[in-house]
Amino acid sequence: MKTDSLFASGDRTFLDLYGTYVDSFLTYLRAKGYAERTLRKKRSIILTFARWNVKKQFTEGDLDESHLNVFLERSSGRKKTCINFETSALRPFLNYLRREIGIPTPPLVTRSSPAKDLIVIDAKKHTSLPTRT
Numbered sequence: 001m002k003t004d005s006l007f008a009s010g011d012r013t014f015l016d017l018y019g020t021y022v023d024s025f026l027t028y029l030r031a032k033g034y035a036e037r038t039l040r041k042k043r044s045i046i047l048t049f050a051r052w053n054v055k056k057q058f059t060e061g062d063l064d065e066s067h068l069n070v071f072l073e074r075s076s077g078r079k080k081t082c083i084n085f086e087t088s089a090l091r092p093f094l095n096y097l098r099r100e101i102g103i104p105t106p107p108l109v110t111r112s113s114p115a116k117d118l119i120v121i122d123a124k125k126h127t128s129l130p131t132r133t
Contacts (some may be wrong), residue, residue, distance in 0.1 A: 018050035025096045042089040049090055063094060063103050 025046070026039050034042075049071055058067065068090050072083055097103045 018047070018053075021097060021100065022046050022050070022093075024100070025093055028096065029092075041085070042093075045086050045089040046093050063097065065091075065094075068094060 022043055026043055029039060029042070030036075049068075052071055052074070053062075068087075071090070072086055094103070098105055
């Protein structure tokens with residue numbers, strides 16, 4: 001199994017440390033007023049994600065949005081409400097890990113819209129006007 005220093009401390013495994021962060025994340029959500037039933041569901045989803053990581057031999061360096069998306073799309077035919085609930089548990093957990101243990105934030109990708117592209121092209125045409133002699 002692949003491991004990184006963060007998830008391989010002594011005899012604690014990736015899954016053990018995941019459990020530590022899950023508990024602190026749920027304590028954080030509990031303080032924000034989440035219902036116990038919701039917390040139990042979120043805990044179940046996050047631990048399923050953790051077990052999936054262990055099975056796939058991923059490390060914390062693999063944890064990003066694209067990694068979450070692979071997990072969320074792991075089986076076809078699942079209801080959208082189920083996927084949305086899993087997303088609502090996992091994305092905040094990933095953000096929590098970023099704050100708490102420094103998992104890198106992916107660089108922002110700015111995508112241009114077709115309208116902006118046309119404005120830039122049009123502006124370039126008008127900035128290169130011939131000079132009068």
